[in-house]
Amino acid sequence: MASLLIRTALFIGILSCTFNSITAGTIAPSQMATRNLFAATLFSFVAPDHLNDNVVYSPASIQTCLALAFAGADGDTAQELRKVLYLGEGDKRQVAQNYGEFLKTAIKNTKENGPTLKMANRLYVNENLKIAEEYNRIASEYLEAKAENVDFQKSNDAIKKINTWVEQETENKIKNLMQPGSVDATTTAVLVNAIYFKAKWLKPFSKSSTTKMNFNVNTKQQVQVDMMFQDDKFQYGEFDNLDAKVLEMPYENSDLSMLIILPNKVDGLAKLEEKLKGVDLNEISSKLETEDVDVMLPRFRIEFDIDLKEPLKKMGLNSMFSDAANFKNLFADGPTAQKVSDVKHKAFLDVNEAGSEAAAATYMKIVLMSLNIDQKTFKADHPFVFAIRSKTAVYFAGHVSKF
Numbered sequence: 001m002a003s004l005l006i007r008t009a010l011f012i013g014i015l016s017c018t019f020n021s022i023t024a025g026t027i028a029p030s031q032m033a034t035r036n037l038f039a040a041t042l043f044s045f046v047a048p049d050h051l052n053d054n055v056v057y058s059p060a061s062i063q064t065c066l067a068l069a070f071a072g073a074d075g076d077t078a079q080e081l082r083k084v085l086y087l088g089e090g091d092k093r094q095v096a097q098n099y100g101e102f103l104k105t106a107i108k109n110t111k112e113n114g115p116t117l118k119m120a121n122r123l124y125v126n127e128n129l130k131i132a133e134e135y136n137r138i139a140s141e142y143l144e145a146k147a148e149n150v151d152f153q154k155s156n157d158a159i160k161k162i163n164t165w166v167e168q169e170t171e172n173k174i175k176n177l178m179q180p181g182s183v184d185a186t187t188t189a190v191l192v193n194a195i196y197f198k199a200k201w202l203k204p205f206s207k208s209s210t211t212k213m214n215f216n217v218n219t220k221q222q223v224q225v226d227m228m229f230q231d232d233k234f235q236y237g238e239f240d241n242l243d244a245k246v247l248e249m250p251y252e253n254s255d256l257s258m259l260i261i262l263p264n265k266v267d268g269l270a271k272l273e274e275k276l277k278g279v280d281l282n283e284i285s286s287k288l289e290t291e292d293v294d295v296m297l298p299r300f301r302i303e304f305d306i307d308l309k310e311p312l313k314k315m316g317l318n319s320m321f322s323d324a325a326n327f328k329n330l331f332a333d334g335p336t337a338q339k340v341s342d343v344k345h346k347a348f349l350d351v352n353e354a355g356s357e358a359a360a361a362t363y364m365k366i367v368l369m370s371l372n373i374d375q376k377t378f379k380a381d382h383p384f385v386f387a388i389r390s391k392t393a394v395y396f397a398g399h400v401s402k403f
Contacts, residue, residue, distance in 0.1 A: 037086050069081065073329065124150045170194050174348060202252045212224050215403055218267055228298070309321060
């Protein structure tokens, strides 16, 4: 039996925080809570606008890239970023140090034979400008963001350089992120974050059990999908307040898992996502109990890209996109008037039985047949929400609504 592998590669970048020269909350009590609150808030501004599309994005990647921008911000721009990102109190160095500890603990300390979870940051700076010494120290020391000078006037060369780096960091899953014309002579900096994830289930599916079944896109439309099947013990719960079932499937040798939230009604995705607004997924996970569950989950593959400018504005990040933007701590000299022109995000997710050679190890699992009257059924044959997460952060989130 080939192990099921999830491979995801995600890029948030152009935080292009593409900077261009301008020409004529409540603080949560813990860093863990802040990352989950940001993920919950972001979900409520991204998912509902793409109800009929398959969606995947990385809250952790987006928050990290915007935190990199925060380190160079001041005034109202910095305050908005601090509030929306739930960065907590303290000066720039303290905030960056706290965030850096999360990156080292969550991203670097993966166990042997466990998931691959890696993140990289890069600063591409106009060759005529010099990064401020303090900003460069914070970015490199805590956020591990290396600065590199680029001639943005040679637009095609600059785009090729950035796209090549993104491809390398995402194992060639994200290609051609930046399109022709996305940078020019007015571009002063591009902040890039890339995150890549690959893991095997702790309890894999058997490829021989996968069969064709109907997936209800809505109450009137069905399509045939490859439905994977297994029965085992999982964390499971039924939530009347969400009108949904929840299943948590752990990954091998890690504290990472995929949380799947399935509305009870075929057409219940919109109402479910409305109810999930502002909900910390830890609250849901903590209420799950170990149950015997028949699991039916479709194979799915998602490629998704989104312009985050409008969602971020709705979340409260207005200053950084306007002529009132204040990024005076970014450069040592040169133009002090900078604003963010684009925030683009591109993601890839593939869920199948054997995603790579390393995951193709074969074994057979034999279990006793059982007449367990308490056996639960989790049949994901209609639109559902998912999140790849740990207690400390949500790395990827989205929903599956069509095939």
